[in-house]
Amino acid sequence: MSLRDEFLRLLREDEEFRYAVMGLLGVADLRSDLKRLADALDKVLEVVRGLAEAEARHMDLTGQVFEITKQLAEGQRQVLEVVKGLAEGQARLMDAVRQLAEGQVRLMEGQARLMDAIKELAEGQRELAENQRGLMNMTRQVLETVQKLADVEARHLEITQRILEEIRALKEGQEELRKGQEELRVGLDNLSRKVDGLSRSYGGLSRNMGLLIEQNVRHYLPAWVREVLGVNVDRLRRRVIEGVGEFDGYAEAGNKVVVAEVKETLRLRDVESFLEKINKLRQTMASKEVIAIIAHVFRGRDYTKAIELAKANNVKVVRHIGEEDFEEIV
Structure with a gap:
């Protein structure tokens, strides 16, 4: 076995030998550095785990923020819809205000017309009061006319009573009844004609009233002409002048001619026709000097215009109060 192989065996089998060799080679310092590096790595891993947890929390928060953002967007959309509705409501409000302003203008115009109508009503009431006073003066004439009609009716009742007596007499016998049939028919015809005449008399009462009023005014007007105008006339007679027309009253006194138009109710067309x-x-x-006079009792609807026209054409206008009492209008 070579030295190399033995050395390698010892390194594998002998731990102390291995550490000794490592010490000789400076491996111990390397292990210490590795240990520090491992500790540092552990710390880094700990930090990384903390970062991972923070990241996880961040992701959760991000999700919550996203959800809140969605809610805010939805709320903003709803707010925009509300703002849009408010804008439309404001437009409708402006239209309503404009309509109200127009209504106020129309109301003011209506009030002006109402004030005019009230003035006309007040004038009409004043004229009505004057007409009522004139009407009271004519009541006596109406009563006299009604009394005459009552007398006529009484005579008709007497005739009816006689006819009834004749009918009772006719019932006494059949023969007398046959003989009296013709007489009864004649009597009934006469009664029918008289009743019809009475009905026509009542129907013409209003016309007779107008004629009576005109006759009454024409009767008393000469006294006013003598007293106020100084023209000596005894009577105003109705006269028709060829080529001119008919006058309700006409009289001549020296070089003066007095002509009169007598009306129950004076209207504008009466003045125009008289002119x-x-x-x-x-x-x-x-x-000759022509003195034109219009005498009346009541005032017509266009009375003011009638008076203005008469005044512009030098026509005197008087209102009959009663008997010789006249009010000079123009």
Whole structure:
């Protein structure tokens, strides 16, 4: 066996020899370094394990952050939808505000029209009060007319009573009944005609009222003409002038001609119609002074315009209060 082989055997079999050789060769220091290196590696592994655990925790946190980020994104989306809804609601609110503003404008216009209507109503009430006073003055005439109609009705009742008495007499015998049939028929015809006449009288009551009022005004108007205008006229007569028209009242006094139009209710068309006749009369009687008068009791719907037109054409307008009492309007 060679020295080399023996040396190698000892290294394998003899542990002390092996350590001695190692000491001679500086292997002991190498083992110490290896041990330190192993310790350092253990520490590194410990750090690596800590890092791995930290990484694992980091991954968990990252997952949680990701989940929270998703939730935040969803919440942001919902917030955007809410903001969008708020924007749409604000647009609708602006439309509603604009509509409200338009409604307020219309309300103000309606209020202005209402105030005008109230003024017209107040004017109408004032005119109504005046018309009512005039109507009270005419009530006496109406009562007189009704009394006349009542008298007529009483006479009709007397006739009816006589007919009934005749009917009772006719019942006394068949022969007398046959003889009186013709007389009864005639009597009933007369009664029917009289009842029809009474019905027409009641139907024409309103027309008669207008005629009575006009007659009453025409009767008392000359006294006002004498007192206020100083024109000596006794009576105003109805007259038709060829080429001019018909006047409700007409009278001449010296170089003056008094013409009158009498109306129960004065309207604008009445003034217009009267002016046409007045203009023709003034041309026909250019050498005389024509005094034009419109007398009335009640006021029509366009009364103010009628008064303005009369005033512009030098036509006097008076309102009959009762008997000789007249109110000079123009």
